[in-house]
Amino acid sequence: MKPFEIVETPIDTQKYTDYVLHAGAGAVTVFTGHVREWTHGVRTLYLAYEAYVPMAEKKLAEIGAEMEAKWPGVKVAIAHRIGEMHISDIAVVIAVSSPHRKAAYEANEYAIERIKEVVPIWKKEIWEDGEEWIGGQRKYPEGGGQQ
């Protein structure tokens, strides 16, 4: 495994937990993002994720570096899966270890927020009666700005 990676197969969270664990770690937070069946009353059958893989891995590593600068002593591993995923599958895992609890929680939340801002990964929801790429690119008025 790489500590910051895009994968095409099911995510084994234990690998990432083991990677961040060390003798100085007093806390480990592991966040997993899962495929959700219902979004705003619409039932999803499955999701299809795609990524600009080399840039996505680079951006994940940059997020890790940002976290280590903001919360000294944290150790980070992040993996995001692409391809088709079904309900309850793990799309993303973020493992953070820290000497103390608070930083582990805070840094982990920071990571998911930054992933949603800067990492080139896209999600398509496939419903019973249609499909759509998610992320704000829908239904812009002519010449309109973003959201």
Place this chain on the structure above:
Amino acid sequence: MITVHYFARLRELAGKAEETIDQKSMTVSELLDWAEETYPGFGKDTVHVAVNEEYALKEDVIQSGDVCAFIPPVSGG
């Protein structure tokens, strides 16, 4: 030649994942104008451009040999 990559909605719109443009140099802004003209509905105002895997500004200059990617709003996580 400038290489461009398409993803997600833009890949479906362009009908391809990548292509090359026969240009020696152009600005990011010019590249977006080209894309909008070539693929109506591209939505250039909502699309970022990465040059050699780094987000670029509208006035940045792309040179022959660079690898560009159109980045529609991301939705990972």
